[in-house]
Amino acid sequence: IHNPLPEGCSLLELEHITQCVVKSHIETSQYSTEELKRMAWSTYSVEETRMYQSKSAEVMWQECAIHITNAIQYVVEFAKRISGFMDLCQNDQIILLKAGCMDVLLIRMCRAYNPINNTFLFNGRFAPAHFFKALGCDDLVAAVFDLAKSLSRIQMSEEEMALFTAAVLLSPDRPWLTDVQQIQKLQEKVYVALQRCLQKGGASEEKLTKMVSKLPVMRSICMLHIDKLEFFRLVHPETAYTFPPLYREVFGS
């Protein structure tokens, strides 16, 4: 039943990888599952929602850019704690983070999504899609909510999410990487660890297929975000210049 072990990889090593990745995920999650559960029914009032909707696009973009930047810092910490990541050359580390951090954020995001009332955690409370109207990107917001809905249907455990986000981050097909083979080996080990974790949890074979099948949607959301940012930059260059430097670094051309 078990998948063959990657060449030169022992069961002990897989166990070590799993423990390391899961620990890193838990240590670098902005909110614990208990905190999220506690907040799940704390929503915005109609007046507060209207107030957010009537903000200018510049103010709302700035606010969201700050939230995304904070979340990226946690993803960088997550990456640093994955065994083998810091052994890669710094050029490759940066390429993997720039290309993969939004994917990781999109997967992690479904922890902060309540599928029952279709709301997302934003600034300490849960907000529906129309809350983000001021951004002027209804299609991007709708795509993010749709993804969260479909990801939450998969019902990933924290262990599965930890390993899946690590595997996505270690994608060897990102352009300009120097040590593709090394990254490929690392990713293969993480995927086998994930398969074993799924089998242990009694999950069906389909669960991994379902998780992986969301990757193209994530990629299109990442591209849509970049498109929207580029348009915003054209219309409001001064505001875009005041976005957090890390946000500009990661999403700049």
Next chain:
Amino acid sequence: KEKHKILHQLLQNSTSPVDL
């Protein structure tokens, strides 16, 4: 290197800038 100054710094920092 200049282009990814902050990522470089974050990767080199042994302590996290985020209060984890």
